[in-house]
Amino acid sequence: MDSANNERIVGYFIEEAKEHLETIEKGILDLSSAVNDEESINELFRAAHSIKGGAAMLNFTSIQKTAHRLEDAFKILRDDPLETDQTLESLFLKAYDILQDLLERLQGPFGLSEEEGEQIMEAAEPHFVELQNYIQQLADGEVPKPPQVTSASVRAMSPSLTAIPSDEVVMQVRQILQQMLVIFKQESTPNNRQQLQTMCDKLVNIAPEENGWQNILKCAKQAISNPKHSYRLLAPVIIKEVKLAGDCLEVGKGSEIAPSQGLEQLAYSKLPQILVSVDPNIAAETLAKVFNKEQISKLVNLLQAVH
Structure with missing residues (x-):
């Protein structure tokens, strides 16, 4: 081969x-x-x-x-x-x-x-x-039930999460992510983009004192608001980052949460984004579906100029 x-x-x-x-x-x-x-x-x-x-x-x-x-x-x-x-x-x-x-x-x-x-x-x-x-x-049937987590014990373990027990953080984040996944599988419309942004607001309220958590969700909400970004592009980035950030909240490491460069680009980019494979043939097929002939010609000239 x-x-x-x-x-x-x-x-x-x-x-x-x-x-x-x-x-x-x-x-x-x-x-x-x-x-x-x-x-x-x-x-x-x-x-x-x-x-x-x-x-x-x-x-x-x-x-x-x-x-x-x-x-x-x-x-x-x-x-x-x-x-x-x-x-x-x-x-x-x-x-x-x-x-x-x-x-x-x-x-x-x-x-x-x-x-x-x-x-x-x-x-x-x-x-x-x-x-x-x-x-x-x-x-x-050999696994013992975990001890009940109280608000007082969570405060002692994790001062940054005084408002909500960690088990509830996990449950609420997971439930909202599941709802977002359902919408991401649908056709993109202004209405369901608005629903996704509302879910970002609900996630914000889970840990309103955590700056990193707030920044991630601000970026996610901004990225979703851009109609040029497809759900296929948004879903894997936003779901993964919010899930990982939720894991940090669960163990009291909210200070380690920060949006990735990729999420920030989605949030603040003025141009539409596409995912391109590292395989040249697959990349060419993807670009051919997205760009018109004039754009492809310009891209070829730019690539040749780079080399």
Whole structure:
């Protein structure tokens, strides 16, 4: 197989894997509902299975093994539905983050070396063992219920979250993100963009004293207000950043929250944005769909001038 063709195949794998990752993330964010719906849990299992199969075909061993571990975990939930809890969802999200990290490195300018993949897998192994054991404990009814969290205890643990217990932070952020995901899957209209902005305001009120949290949601609201930004572009950036910021709030690390450069660009850019693959062939197809002939001609001239 020639190099250009191989790069094209890898590009297709990455694009498809991203779609499966989105399916997995949505399912984990609503895991309690997914485990009680046969089609939803099957969809999660198939998404992990598809990433595993594609990675195996291309010899991306670390991605294959990571997807396989997620697939095994989803299989247990599929075959023996059980009552999920916040700990299980957190463990699944960490596993998702590991798989996402591997794919992002693969897509990066330096690719994903076999040695780097092995190192990440070795570091992640204890986590997958913990996930597997916890699922088994839930299935066997051996997991004790967590102690009730009171407002007083949360204040003692996390002075920056005096207004709201951490378990409620997690629940409220997750619920609003789920509502936003539903709208992001719909056709873009002024009305549902307004709904998304209203949801950003609700998120703001969860931690009104946290400046970083406020800044992220201000950027998200501004980005959503720009009708030139497609939902396909907005959704993965906003959902991921708000989720990660919510995780920081949960553990009392609000001071570490800050909007990424990508989110700030979406918020304050005057021009429409598009996602372009690192694969030249896929990038060309994307640009051909977005630009007219005159724009493409100008782009070619600009690229030639750069070189």
